[in-house]
Amino acid sequence: MVTPRRSAFAEESAEVEVLFANMEKLKSITKKIQGSLNRLETSGKTVQDSVGPIYGNTQRLQVTNANIDRVIDAIDRIRAPLDQTSREERIIRAGPRKVPLPDYLASIDRTTIALKDLKRSNLRSNQQAVAELNTLIKVGTKQLEDIFREILSEGARQTVDALEYVVKEKPFPRIPENDVSTLRLINTHISASSGQMSETARRDTPTLKWYAEVRGDYLNNSLRNLATASVSTARKVSADEIYKRGTNGIGVYAQGMEGLFVAEYESLCPIFPREEWGMVYTTTCQSSLDEFTKTLRELNGHIQKNLMTDCFLGYEIIDIVSNLSLRLESKTGELKRPIYDSLRLIRETSKASLGKLLEDMRNKVQSLVALPMDGAALPTTVEAMSRLQAMTQYLRPLSSIMTSLGDGGWSSNAAATSNTSLPTMKSFDVGADGKQLFAHYCSDTIDMLLTNLENKGRTLLKGKNLQGVFIANNVAVIDRMIRQSELQPIMGSYSKLDSWRKKGTAMYLEAWREPSTFLLDVQYTNRSGRPHSGGAGSTDSVALIKSLSSKDKDAIKERFKNFNMSFDDLVSRHKTYKMEREVRAQLAREVQTIIEPLYGRFWDRYHEIDKGKGKYVKYDKSQLGGTLAGLA
Template identity: 20%
Template structure:
């Protein structure tokens, strides 16, 4: 019990100590709490003030950030404005276009703090600077000395300039225009700048093309004075085709490089580009027509060949120029009309020239007449330009080339389109008859009929040999009546030759079977025959008969022999029966065989 009591007393002592400690701690805590309340009351105003300061500090920081942003923005705007005003450079084009795109975006979305009117003016300036760069590139590609080789050559637009222009033009096409951005404040000014640049493009490219083509147009005119007419006309046709090639290339380049792509702008620009080229075309053909008119007889086939060569370009002209440029004028049609009018004149004038060639011809000659040779060449050249000749004769009308003299070939109804070959044949018929008539007139005007007859047969034979030869292409132009007329003219010329040169030989030996011929008359006849034979020999020594036609000459020789030798043989046979002289060899100077050999030697 004592132990338990002792433990209880110890516990009570510890409990009292704990109670005392607790009371003491409670007292301390209560005192601390009171002090905390006093401290709280004391620092509350300070806390409130610090909150306000913190808020002000945050506001100040945000304000400073905004100020820094504005300052940075102002510096960027100033740099951007300086870039725009400075203008684009080739190696930094993307930087320049990016700046313009940002300005356009600022106007479109209202995100720019700049005044929209200032931004619009800056965009307008940038667009003008880009248009100036565009013009600079085009001017560089449209300058220098054009190529001047033997055949037409045109320097293409430089590839490096095309590569530089393509991205520039792509951006220019993306700029705002009234049609696509009606509310954009710079749209109208941008459109004006682009139109001006496009007009400059048309002017520069058009004058450059004219410069390239002018050399060869002038050369074609110069060659027309010196080379053969058909070739000269083809040169003109090649020049026109080269011009159309240039125009086609320029249209392709135009669609690739100009900034305004709407149909109206393209048509207007292309028409402006064509103006210098078409002016060159008109002046060139005016000069060509004037050249032909000054000497139509010389330049007939230049006119016909040029007409043939350029008439085939009509469809291409319509497609390239009339349609794409929306032009109502047609310079090619006008040029064709002018040359065609000259061609129509050439046909009656050629016939008139052939007729006049026979006037005043009195000197003796047996050679080929100039108009005979020129007629053969004329026929050959007609074949080269058959299409143009047929077209012109359709327009002239059947027989009107005779200038009111009437038509010598029978006609049915009026011949028009589709009857070109018939009209050519009718015209050739009249040409051949006119030449034959003129040759006959010159032959009759010769002082000696014997010389005139050789002149006629030589010329008719030349026509016959060159025109009727089946191997000659020109024979396709001759109708059956024309062939018959030539053959008849040759037979007539041959008969005239016999009458003038050989018939007197035969007549000298001719006898009237009813009359008695004495010895003296026989002697006179033989003397007369051999004297005429000597004269004929001397005459033929000075003139050549059918020199260039071996076949016709051989045939003529055989006919002469068949005409003269049988008559001589019969006459000599009769003289031998009559024994007209004691010394026959005095009068019979040559045997028939020797006479035949002599006659063959004439040719």
């Protein structure tokens, strides 16, 4: 048992010894490794101290090299435009007539970009190159300007006959589409080049100036004949002839101007940018507008010299030109104010004409030294009403004028205190009804006319009956000229004319009071045996005559004689008067209404005074009725 145990211990002891031996070797190896690490650390520090500065220098060299590369690239980019200059110069100096326009414009674009890059570099060494490129672009721009103007001049060389286009209602010509495309390209490049070379505003670009000049002359020359015709057609053969609507050429002139201006606006819009349309359009049309204003000034002078007959031309011009300004504004958005301002003189003349017409009418009546002895209506009345009838054709401009004057502003006193173009509070009465104001003006005209005629009739005509016929005739002419014209719907409610008609009738009937007084019978209620006043028949008349005393009979005879004399005289005078048809009928009816009942009653009572011999009783009832009926 002991032997196996010792063997086991011996084996374990041998293993322990082996382990101890391995541990000793491990310690020896560890010491060697530690020594190697120490030596390696020492060597690393030495290497680091040697390599560190070299690495830092290498990094700085890399940054420097990168910067140098970038500088070289920048120099290459800066030199690139300079390298292109000679090639672009050959193209630009050759001109767009020898080089296709797209190539020429592309060359200018490249030169413009090169100039922009050089200016951005801000290098002093490039200043000479900048100056050369500026000069080159100026040469190219000048040549483009010449082409731009040549294209415009070619299209504007042949002016149009505006009258032909208006009469035949043909659309006015525009710049051809091909030319519009070319002009648009050129304008775009010239604007860009001008902006590159200086701080010049776009509105000062040469293309705008050339367009306005060339096309402005084209418009002005195309309208010159219409302007001349407008002035020449204002001349009249008869000095006292009232102007007739449409006989002056101003209407065709306005139509021609509208057609040309709208066509021009449609032509320029594709050429210029949107923000320049209004400026280019206004500048282009300015010379034509100046000529138009000059024409209106000449027409205004003609109107002032012939105000009583040609004020209607002024009204027509206001209507035509006002509508023209509104239509152009709706189609182009421009020119409303300058066109409306061209009316200033004619508008002032037209405003003054309303009072002048009243004053002229009053002066004509007051200057009369004689009136028709037959009571006929005066030509002045016809003339005044003809003017009012003519005015109905110009209600629109007259409404505007009268609204600015205010109700009653046409009177001489109002005109004297408001002889200015400055607006008044009445001018802003937007609720004023122009047609109603015109009706008031007509009423004032008629009232003034009849008042002056009445005063003049009392001075120059003898007898109320003649004066009454005179007034009644003039009233009839006025009434007829109202009813037979456009004045009727405007003055339908004019009631003063009835008052004047009644006044004329009353004046005429006043003369018939004399024969009427001879027919008025005195009733004696305290006498017996007298038949009733309403009685009729020969029996009543015979009985009544028998009951009268000799003195009463003589009085009845005298009254018959006086009636006959007065009645015959009035009938005779009535037939000598010149009466309007409706006046004669109306006055005859009024006389018959008064005389016939009175005479019938008087005749029924006293016709037996001469026992049918006709010595005193000249008319029986039927004869008197026939005579009165013959007055009509």
